[in-house]
Amino acid sequence: MAQDGVQPGEGREPAALLAIGPEAKARVRILVVDDEHTLRESCAAVLRHEGYDVTVSSRGQDALELLKRRAFDVVLVDLYMSQVDGLALLRAALGTNHDTIVIVMTGNPSVESSVEALRQGAFDYLPKPFSASHLQVLIGRAVHTLLVARETREQQETLDRAQVQTDKLTLLGTAPAFRRAIELARKVAPTDASVFITGESGSGKEMIAQFIHHHSRRSSRPFVAVNCAALPEGLLESEMFGHRKGAFTGAVRDKPGLLEAAHGGTLFLDELVEMPKSIQAKLLRVIQDGVVRRVGSETTDAVVNVRFIAATNGDPEGAVKSGDMREDLYYRLRVVPINVPALRERPEDIPLLADYFLSTYWVRHRRKGAPFPRLTDAALRALCGYAWRGNVRELQNVIEHV
Numbered sequence: 001m002a003q004d005g006v007q008p009g010e011g012r013e014p015a016a017l018l019a020i021g022p023e024a025k026a027r028v029r030i031l032v033v034d035d036e037h038t039l040r041e042s043c044a045a046v047l048r049h050e051g052y053d054v055t056v057s058s059r060g061q062d063a064l065e066l067l068k069r070r071a072f073d074v075v076l077v078d079l080y081m082s083q084v085d086g087l088a089l090l091r092a093a094l095g096t097n098h099d100t101i102v103i104v105m106t107g108n109p110s111v112e113s114s115v116e117a118l119r120q121g122a123f124d125y126l127p128k129p130f131s132a133s134h135l136q137v138l139i140g141r142a143v144h145t146l147l148v149a150r151e152t153r154e155q156q157e158t159l160d161r162a163q164v165q166t167d168k169l170t171l172l173g174t175a176p177a178f179r180r181a182i183e184l185a186r187k188v189a190p191t192d193a194s195v196f197i198t199g200e201s202g203s204g205k206e207m208i209a210q211f212i213h214h215h216s217r218r219s220s221r222p223f224v225a226v227n228c229a230a231l232p233e234g235l236l237e238s239e240m241f242g243h244r245k246g247a248f249t250g251a252v253r254d255k256p257g258l259l260e261a262a263h264g265g266t267l268f269l270d271e272l273v274e275m276p277k278s279i280q281a282k283l284l285r286v287i288q289d290g291v292v293r294r295v296g297s298e299t300t301d302a303v304v305n306v307r308f309i310a311a312t313n314g315d316p317e318g319a320v321k322s323g324d325m326r327e328d329l330y331y332r333l334r335v336v337p338i339n340v341p342a343l344r345e346r347p348e349d350i351p352l353l354a355d356y357f358l359s360t361y362w363v364r365h366r367r368k369g370a371p372f373p374r375l376t377d378a379a380l381r382a383l384c385g386y387a388w389r390g391n392v393r394e395l396q397n398v399i400e401h402v
C-alpha cells in the first residue's frame, strides 16, 4: 500500500498506474451479473486476465442466491435485466455486506437512473458500450478503495489499542435542522457518494465536509481543499491537475496536482460555482474516467480514486440556469445535497456555541486560575436576537474579541 502512489508512466496501460500487486488482485472477489452472454463473458475475461477472482451470473435470481452464500468485494451488475432488476440487486448486495463495492452497467445512461443508482449506494456507473481499459481503470479504482478502507480500519484499530484520542471535530448544535444535516452527513460518510453542501458564509460547510471525511473509509488518506474562487483560471488548472516541466514559464519541474494529492482520500471543491467552464469540463472527465492528464502532458499521468465534496454559499441552480455551471457536472456532484441552516434559523444553538467559544478562548488567552466568565442573560438575549450574516464564524470572532 505504501507505494500505491502514482508514477507518470509513458505508454503504460492506465490501470497499471494504480500499481495494485498480483497477490492483492488474486484476493479480490468479483461478481459479474448480466443477462447478455457476450458482454458478461468478455468482462469476466478482461478481469480474469487482470488477475482477479471472478464469478459470473446470468440471472438476477441466481445472483441473489450467490450473494447470500459468499461475500464479494466488487459486484458489477447490469441495471436493466428481466426478472430481478439491477437496483434490487444493488440493495441486496449492500444489505448483505455494506462494504461491497457495487458498480452498475447501463445501456441507457440517463442522468436520472445513473444518479439514482449512485444515491442508492453504487460506487460508480459504467455506460455501455465501454472499452476494456475503461473497465480495468474503474475496477482498479474500486479495488484501491477497498485497500484504503482496510488501511483505515487497521489504523483505527491501532489507535484504539493505544487508546489515542484522535482529535475528532467538535460540531456543536442541537437545533433539529442542524441535527438533520449532521445525520445526513453521518449516513453518507461511509459511502463514496458525492456530496454537495450549500449554506451561507461561515455556517460550517467546510467543517461538515471534514466530518464526512473523518467518518469515511478514506480517513487514513488526505482531505484536500481547493478554493475555486481564489485563483485565476490558469493557476487553478495547474493546481488541480498538476503540470509537466516546461508546460508554461515557471514550470521548472513536473508537479502533481491536488487531484493526485487527494488520491485515496477526499477532494473538497469549495466555491464550486466560481469554477471556470473550461476547468469544469476537465474535472467532469476526471470524475467520469478517473484519469488525470497534467497541464502540458501528452499522456495519462495518473489514475485517481477520489471522493468529491463540493460547497457553495451561492445559488447553484441559478448558476446552472444562467449557464455558468455545467448541468452534467452539477448532477454528478450533488448526488447527496446537504443544506447547512443559517445561524439565525437556529437561535437555540447560539448560547451553546457562544459558551463553547468563550471557554476555548478563555483557556487560550487568560492566565490559569482566573475565574471563568459567564455570559449574562442580557448578553445572551442580545446575541440570540442578532442576524449573524457571517454565521458561526462571525459569532466566533465576536466572542474572541470581547
Ligand SMILES: Nc1ncnc2c1ncn2[C@@H]1O[C@H](COP(=O)(O)OP(=O)(O)OP(=O)(O)O)[C@@H](O)[C@H]1O
Pocket (backbone or CB within 6 Å): 170, 171, 172, 173, 199, 200, 201, 202, 203, 204, 205, 206, 207, 208, 313, 392, 393, 396
Ligand atoms: N457547528 C459548529 N460547531 C463548532 N464550530 C463551528 C460550527 N460550525 C462552524 N464552526 C466554526 O465556524 C467557522 C466557520 O466554519 P466553516 O469554515 O466550516 O464555514 P463555511 O460555511 O465553510 O464558510 P465559508 O462559506 O465562508 O467558506 C470555523 O472556524 C468553524 O470551526
Ligand SMILES: [Mg+2]
Pocket (backbone or CB within 6 Å): 205, 206, 270
Ligand atoms: Mg468554507
